[in-house]
Structures are given as C-alpha cells and as structure tokens.
Amino acid sequence: MTSEPAPAGVQLKADVLAQYQVLEDTVHQLRPNEDLKALRQAFEFAVERHGPQTRKSGEPYITHPIAVAQILADMNMDLVALETGLLHDTVEDTSVKVDEIRKLFGNEVAHCVDGVTKLGKVHMYSREERQAESVRKMLLAMVSDIRVILVKLADRLHNLRTLGSLPPDRQQSIAQETLEIYAPIAHRLGMGRVRGELEDLAFRYAEPEAAAELEHQIRERRLANDQSLEQIRQSITVKLSREGVPARVESRIKRIYSIYQKLRRQKIGLDQVYDILGIRIITDSVKNCYAALGVIHNEWHPIPGRIKDFIAIPRPNLYQSLHTSVIGPGGLSFEIQIRTEEMHRIAEEGIAAHWKYKEGKKGPAEDDQRIVWLRQLVEWQREMRDPGEFMSTFKVDMYQEEVYCFTPRGRVIVVPREATPIDFAYAIHTDVGHSCVGAKVNGRIVPLRTPLRNGDVVEILTQTGHMPSKDWLALVKTSRARNKIRQVVKATERERAIEIGVKSLEREARRLGLPLSRITRDQWEKAASDHGSSKIEDLHAALGYGKFSARQILQPFLPEQPHTAAAPEPVAPGARPQPGEPVPGSEDLVLRVKGIDDILVYRAKCCNPIRGEPIVGYITRGKGVGVHSTSCANVTSLMYEAERRIDVEWARAAEKQFPVHLTVYSEDKPGILNQITSILMHENSNIRSLEARPDEQRGGDAAIVEMNIEIRDKKQLERIMSQMRRISGIRDVERVQ
Numbered sequence: 001m002t003s004e005p006a007p008a009g010v011q012l013k014a015d016v017l018a019q020y021q022v023l024e025d026t027v028h029q030l031r032p033n034e035d036l037k038a039l040r041q042a043f044e045f046a047v048e049r050h051g052p053q054t055r056k057s058g059e060p061y062i063t064h065p066i067a068v069a070q071i072l073a074d075m076n077m078d079l080v081a082l083e084t085g086l087l088h089d090t091v092e093d094t095s096v097k098v099d100e101i102r103k104l105f106g107n108e109v110a111h112c113v114d115g116v117t118k119l120g121k122v123h124m125y126s127r128e129e130r131q132a133e134s135v136r137k138m139l140l141a142m143v144s145d146i147r148v149i150l151v152k153l154a155d156r157l158h159n160l161r162t163l164g165s166l167p168p169d170r171q172q173s174i175a176q177e178t179l180e181i182y183a184p185i186a187h188r189l190g191m192g193r194v195r196g197e198l199e200d201l202a203f204r205y206a207e208p209e210a211a212a213e214l215e216h217q218i219r220e221r222r223l224a225n226d227q228s229l230e231q232i233r234q235s236i237t238v239k240l241s242r243e244g245v246p247a248r249v250e251s252r253i254k255r256i257y258s259i260y261q262k263l264r265r266q267k268i269g270l271d272q273v274y275d276i277l278g279i280r281i282i283t284d285s286v287k288n289c290y291a292a293l294g295v296i297h298n299e300w301h302p303i304p305g306r307i308k309d310f311i312a313i314p315r316p317n318l319y320q321s322l323h324t325s326v327i328g329p330g331g332l333s334f335e336i337q338i339r340t341e342e343m344h345r346i347a348e349e350g351i352a353a354h355w356k357y358k359e360g361k362k363g364p365a366e367d368d369q370r371i372v373w374l375r376q377l378v379e380w381q382r383e384m385r386d387p388g389e390f391m392s393t394f395k396v397d398m399y400q401e402e403v404y405c406f407t408p409r410g411r412v413i414v415v416p417r418e419a420t421p422i423d424f425a426y427a428i429h430t431d432v433g434h435s436c437v438g439a440k441v442n443g444r445i446v447p448l449r450t451p452l453r454n455g456d457v458v459e460i461l462t463q464t465g466h467m468p469s470k471d472w473l474a475l476v477k478t479s480r481a482r483n484k485i486r487q488v489v490k491a492t493e494r495e496r497a498i499e500i501g502v503k504s505l506e507r508e509a510r511r512l513g514l515p516l517s518r519i520t521r522d523q524w525e526k527a528a529s530d531h532g533s534s535k536i537e538d539l540h541a542a543l544g545y546g547k548f549s550a551r552q553i554l555q556p557f558l559p560e561q562p563h564t565a566a567a568p569e570p571v572a573p574g575a576r577p578q579p580g581e582p583v584p585g586s587e588d589l590v591l592r593v594k595g596i597d598d599i600l601v602y603r604a605k606c607c608n609p610i611r612g613e614p615i616v617g618y619i620t621r622g623k624g625v626g627v628h629s630t631s632c633a634n635v636t637s638l639m640y641e642a643e644r645r646i647d648v649e650w651a652r653a654a655e656k657q658f659p660v661h662l663t664v665y666s667e668d669k670p671g672i673l674n675q676i677t678s679i680l681m682h683e684n685s686n687i688r689s690l691e692a693r694p695d696e697q698r699g700g701d702a703a704i705v706e707m708n709i710e711i712r713d714k715k716q717l718e719r720i721m722s723q724m725r726r727i728s729g730i731r732d733v734e735r736v737q
C-alpha cells in the first residue's frame with residue numbers, strides 16, 4: 001500500500017494526520033469551547049485540493065498549511081484565522097475559487113483567504129528603502145482584516161523555517177523581502193517574537209557570511225560569561241524576593257540581527273554593545289517594576305544614559321518596559337528589562353495578544369484599554385471611525401487617501417485615491433505624461449479615466465509627439481499633472497491663435513487685393529509695435545485671439561484710395577485703436593481669458609452672462625473670444641470644436657454693471673410697482689426701463705412687469721429676485737435671456 005501511487009482521492013499519511021492532531025490539541029487546550037468541526041473540514045478540504053502536490057523538500061504540500069495554522073494556533077488566534085491558515089494556498093495553487101470557500105466556510109474565511117492570495121501577488125522588486133516603506137504601507141492598505149496580515153506573517157515564518165530546500169537566488173530574495181517588508185510590519189504590529197524569528201532566520205540567508213562571523217563572536221562572548229550571567233540571575237532572584245518583589249527572572253541574549261543592526265547603525269564593535277547579555281525581570285505590577293529597578297540600582301552601578309522608561313512613555317507599537325544597563329561583577333555590563341506579565345505578553349505577541357482579549361476574557365474597562373492600545377498601535381489610521389464598530393469588525397483602513405501602484409518594472413508610484421493612469425504617467429515623468437495615449441492596468445487596456453487601485457501594475461502606452469488634451473484636466477487628481485497639462489494647453493492655444501492670425505491676414509489681404517509679399521519684415525515689425533506687440537508672432541497671436549481685425553492691421557499698407565463704391569470701406573484714420581487700447585466694444589475689463597491678458601473678449605448675445613455665472617469662452621475667428629454662460633444652449637453645439645474652447649473668468653477689479661431683463665408676474669395690485677422699485681433702489685441697481693401691462697394670457701387681474709435693470713453680479717441678481725418673490729401679490733420673477 002505504501003508504494004502505490006496516491007489515487008486522486010488522496011491517502012493521508014500517518015504523519016500528516018499526526019501533524020493535524022497536534023494542531024487540534026493546541027486549539028482544544030487554548031480554546032476549550034471551540035467547535036473544531038469547521039477546522040477539520042478546512043483541513044480535509046485542503047488535503048483534497050492540494051492532493052499529491054509536494055514542497056521543494058519533497059514533503060506533502062499539505063504540511064505547509066498545517067504548520068501555518070499551527071503557528072497561528074500557538075498565537076491563540078481564532079478559528080477564522082486557523083481555517084484561513086489551512087486554506088491560504090488553495091486559491092493560489094489549486095483550482096479552488098474564492099466563491100467555493102465562501103460557500104463551505106463562510107464570508108470571513110473567504111475574505112481572509114482572498115486577502116492572503118492578493119498579498120501573495122505583490123512582489124518587492126526594488127531594494128530602495130523608500131520603496132520598502134511604500135510597499136509596507138501598500139500591504140497594510142490592501143488589508144481590510146488584520147487576520148490577513150497575521151496569516152501572511154505566519155506563512156512567511158514557516159517558509160523561512162523551511163527555506164533551506166529552495167535554490168539560493170530564491171532564498172536571497174525571500175530573505176531580503178522578509179527583512180525589508182514583513183519583519184518591519186510585525187514590528188509595527190508589536191509582534192516581537194514573530195519579528196525576532198523572521199529577522200534572525202532571514203539574516204542568515206540574506207547575509208550568510210556576516211551572520212556566521214557574528215554568531216561566532218557572540219558564542220565566544222557568551223561562553224566566557226555564561227556562568228557569571230547565571231550567577232547574576234540567581235542573585236537578582238534572591239534580592240528581589242528578600243525585598244518582597246514577586247518576580248520571574250530570566251537571562252537572555254540579544255538577538256543576532258538586532259546586534260547586527262546596532263553595530264551597523266552605531267558603527268561600533270561588539271565589545272561596545274552593553275546589552276548583548278541581558279536579564280529580564282517579569283513581575284506583577286507597574287509599582288513592582290519600579291521597585292525592582294530600585295533594587296537593581298542599589299546593587300550595581302547604572303551606566304549613565306542607559307535608563308529608559310518605556311512604561312511612562314510607551315513606544316509607538318505600545319511596547320512597555322523599564323530598561324537599564326549596569327556594570328556587574330567583574331566589570332561585566334549587562335542590560336536589565338523589567339516589565340509586568342501583561343507588558344511581556346504584548347511585547348511578544350503584539351496585536352495577536354489583543355486578539356485574545358477580544359474573546360471576552362477581560363472586563364469592559366480592560367477592553368477600553370485595548371481600544372486605546374489599538375488606536376495608538378495603528379497610528380497610521382487616519383480616519384478612525386466609531387471605536388465600537390472598529391472593534392467589532394476589526395477592520396484596518398490605513399492610508400485611505402493613498403493608492404500604491406507599480407510600474408511594470410516594479411517601481412512604486414504613490415498617487416491619491418481616485419487618481420487615473422494620467423496622474424500615474426505624470427508621476428513617472430512629464431514626457432511620459434504628455435505622450436500618454438493609453439494605459440494597461442494589470443495587463444489589460446483600460447480607459448484613461450479609470451481610477452487606480454492598490455497593487456495595480458500600470459503600464460503607460462505612449463506615442464512620440466502626442467500632446468495632452470484639455471479634457472484631461474477633468475480626469476486628473478494630482479496638481480502635478482494638472483499644472484503640466486495646463487502649460488501645454490496654454491502653449492498650444494497660443495500656437496493655434498498664431499495660426500488663425502496668419503490665416504486671417506492672408507484672407508483679408510486677398511480680399512483687399514494686397515500682395516503680402518510686398519510688405520517687408522521691417523514694416524511688419526513696425527506694425528507689431530504699433531499694435532503693442534513686441535514681436536510679429538505676438539501680433540499674429542493677438543490677431544488670432546481676436547484682439548484686432550486683420551483689416552485694422554493691413555489698413556496702413558493699403559494705397560491711399562479715393563472713396564469709391566467698389567473699394568472696401570477704409571476705416572477713418574482716427575478710428576484705428578491706439579496700441580494697447582481695446583477695440584471698441586471690448587469688455588476686457590470685465591472678462592478675461594485665464595492666463596492671457598490681451599485678448600478681445602465679449603459677452604455672447606445669446607445668453608448674456610453676468611458676473612458670477614459659470615462661463616466658458618469660444619474663440620471666434622477675427623472677433624475674439626465670445627463668452628457664454630455654461631448653461632447656454634449654444635455652448636453645446638459650439639463646443640464640438642473643442643480646440644477653440646478657452647477658459648475665461650470674471651476679472652475681479654472691474655466694477656461693471658450688466659444689463660438684465662426681468663419679467664415679473666403679479667396680480668394687478670396697487671403698490672406693487674412701488675415695492676419693486678424700492679427694492680431696486682435699495683440695491684443700488686439702475687433701472688433702464690420698466691413697463692407694466694395686463695397679462696392677456698392669464699386675464700383677470702394678472703399683470704406683467706417687464707424691466708431692464710443693471711446688476712453688478714449674480715449674487716445681487718439672486719438677492720433682488722428673491723426679495724421680489726416675497727412681495728405679496730407677485731407670483732413669479734423670471735430672468736429673460
């Protein structure tokens with residue numbers, strides 16, 4: 001039976017079953033009230049789905065998920081986490097769909113398995129520190145249930161424990177990724193034990209020589225001091241009990257990677273590290289922590305500057321302890337950490353320790369403490385919702401405002417939420433932004449307006465010479481992209497104006513029978529300066545924007561002609577505007593084109609916009625920029641030529657009155673006209689005309705008042721209209737456009 005190939009229906013080897021049994025026993029011991037049926041189901045499902053798969057070491061694959069679940073069980077995690085541990089590779093490595101898991105194991109497990117699967121797809125490509133921080137944030141941002149991270153950490157821990165059977169390059173990259181991404185996350189979550197094991201295991205693969213050398217040095221130092229350390233430990237135990245401080249005293253050696261970091265960071269030698277050897281005192285209360293510290297300092301001389309009170313001021317990850325380093329017998333320096341049981345558990349297990357309290361072992365007051373703890377722990381949490389809700393769902397929505405995406409080569413690009421591939425393109429480089437013609441997200445072509453999501457791999461499709469369009473302004477979220485696009489739009493608008501200017505000159509010259517070739521460059525330059533432009537090009541632009549008509553420019557070049565009917569009407573010499581002076585009818589005191597000062601602008605007759613209304617400009621050949629209200633019916637049909645559209649705004653300085661036509665529908669009551677005019681006088685609005693007549697359509701005593709008044713801005717108009725509506729007897733007030 002043993003050598004027979006395993007049929008599809010899987011044979012459970014005895015050792016796999018035994019491994020699972022240990023898991024069940026652990027859970028049963030730590031959480032006696034838990035029904036283990038679902039756990040067994042998850043186990044059987046994973047066994048069936050992973051089938052004959054094996055690990056690189058040759059073991060059945062299923063041993064890995066069981067080991068991951070075991071790590072989680074040892075952390076006293078709940079059944080959802082354990083089931084996720086058992087199932088965490090089924091979606092990635094087998095044909096299982098998340099929906100199937102949802103049906104069999106419920107929403108929470110499905111959600112967690114899905115989360116772990118997604119995290120598995122994120123790869124760290126770059127070794128830059130800045131990048132590592134972004135990836136850490138991104139991973140946390142991708143996770144909506146903290147158990148996903150805990151399962152992922154357990155997964156990584158077991159992979160590291162069994163890393164020996166992988167080829168060296170895989171070992172190297174997994175070890176690096178662990179040091180840069182996963183260990184710091186464990187640290188952030190306060191999980192000292194997991195972080196320590198991750199770091200020490202990874203360090204040996206990431207830098208084998210440095211690790212071996214340091215290990216050797218530490219061993220020597222330890223051998224030399226082991227006995228004295230044990231003596232110190234015993235003597236502390238005796239002293240504390242004599243002083244009535246209940247305590248457990250342990251000796252410890254600083255972890256190898258932690259020593260390595262210290263050596264590198266402080267550029268010191270091993271003999272300058274005071275805290276390689278250490279004693280840990282675990283007592284029952286905060287008061288006794290300080291009592292123990294007194295006992296220690298009474299006995300040995302503390303090294304100045306080495307006393308740290310992390311009880312009064314906890315670390316950001318909520319680590320609490322008293323630290324001191326002393327010179328002991330024989331000049332041996334060592335570090336002493338003093339903490340309560342509770343602080344110890346939190347230092348070792350971090351957020352996982354919190355998990356246990358959630359199970360209702362502690363009272364509500366204690367739970368509040370946990371919330372405070374968690375709130376601080378997740379210091380990244382910017383939008384903390386109702387803490388109760390937070391607790392019940394245990395959600396982490398960190399870095400809500402930021403989205404972390406990758407270039408195809410793995411560079412992390414951070415963009416705001418709702419940002420699009422265009423923002424992404426400009427974040428890479430201005431030229432990439434300008435020449436962007438499309439984008440692929442996760443290998444698929446998407447519209448440029450598509451909002452990016454965490455973990456998206458974004459590839460920008462470019463075309464040399466392509467230029468951004470104005471419509472992009474509506475699609476971008478970053479000011480960088482917006483500014484770059486604006487610059488280009490402004491420049492191209494000018495180019496277009498120049499083109500229009502040149503063409504209108506040519507056309508007008510043809511009409512006048514004036515060969516342009518006859519006009520010299522000097523003459524052009526003089527014409528430009530006569531019209532307030534320093535360059536011929538500026539003159540063309542001014543023409544294109546409609547500041548002057550081609551006729552005005554060409555006029556001086558025309559031969560003096562007697563008044564004949566056939567010849568075009570020459571403009572009287574005095575009628576030609578002086579340089580810089582606006583052409584008659586120009587309203588450029590009231591309206592201006594954004595970013596451009598010298599353009600002829602006029603309010604379109606069709607909608608007659610007034611100050612304060614949203615407006616849009618439209619370049620009209622030879623006439624300048626017509627300004628319409630954005631609600632004007634003509635705008636939609638005009639704007640099909642999108643490139644002639646131009647941003648305009650109401651100039652601030654000008655005090656200008658706009659004529660507005662109002663129609664008032666009222667009852668024919670005495671005093672109504674009086675009230676209307678008194679409102680207008682009160683508002684300082686000039687009345688151009690006012691006329692009342694009976695409303696023939698409605699008949700009876702209905703009347704209509706038509707008036708032309710002068711208005712400063714939209715607000716004033718709204719004020720006047722609402723005051724009129726309040727007059728008793730007035731049915732409605734309408735603005736006639």
Ligand code: MN
Pocket residue numbers: 064088089155
């Ligand atoms: Mn795994």
